[in-house]
Amino acid sequence: MNFSLEGLSYEALEAQLAESGVNPVHAKPLFRAVHRRLLRNDLDSAEGVLPPLQRWLASEQAAKSCAMELVGDTSSADGFTRKYLLRLHDGAEVESVQMGFPGRYTACLSSQVGCAMGCVFCATGQMGFSRHLTASEIVAQVHQVERELRRTQGGTIRNIVMMGMGEPLHNFEPTMEALDIITDNRGLNIGPARVAISTVGYIPGIRKLTRHSKRYSLAVSLHGASDEERGQLIPLNKRWPLVELLDACREYSALKRARVFFAWTLIGGVNDSDDHAQRLVDILKGMDAHVNLIPLNPTEGYKEQAPGEERVRAFQQIIQDAGLPSTVRQRRGIDVAAGCGQLKAQRVKRTR
């Protein structure tokens, strides 16, 4: 059970209060204080928090705030990308990133400590898997970023991407609980359409996401258009090959009436040729799809490099000419090691 305040949905909070003999009507000011005002310590003096709730907050039965400490923090040269290293109650550390511009910030969140998927180019994959995060620990990351934004930029988070450490669909229930809280209009009220869940192809999770009550965007990391090539970058492809992955994506797109976003990390000499671009077009034919092209963010454990700008443009031209919408994702924040797991990896190395 998850008893931290951040991880309780509105309904779960009402149930907790009722169980303790407090009228559930008190859930409203408390939920607002936790998720809108982002209070942690002085909840009992928040607006609308009346004596019965104050007594409950002081009692043993009350849910407490999620323990999370900011232990590292680095900003990009342009000041818009900021990466946070957060220590959890058991000493585990995860990263969250704020990206964007004033007025439209995106928070990139972690779903696990480490990752079991082992993608070869990824700093988190190179660490291995430690544990899943709880819903509280996922929501608390958003609060951390939002608090800092309000304090430093006067801004606010408009979008959420589950693209930090971990495979979110491998930690399905806590991730969905957290996102349902973050998108609750009685709290932070970030629209579900502004939430993207990134996966390397964890098919049972895609199928469940397709049937989830809220419609979150699906972003699938492809990086290869054949099982042989993709399998060399993403070991999970051996378990769930491309044909099954694309079938699950088509089902999501049809049932949710939504476009699927595909990420293609461009790796020089590995998957950046004209032929690769043409095969990407071929496998996505007929699907409501958008491709995000991401020049490789270099990591210590993977020797390959990003292609030059000209090659990136040529690759994009081929898929654009075929009518497949695409965007080249700028490598913003590379000076803050903004690829997932990189800040933690650097810290581990420094402390060895």
Ligand code: SF4
């Ligand atoms: S890319 Fe994502 S799924 Fe793959 S190892 Fe890294 S965190 Fe895990």
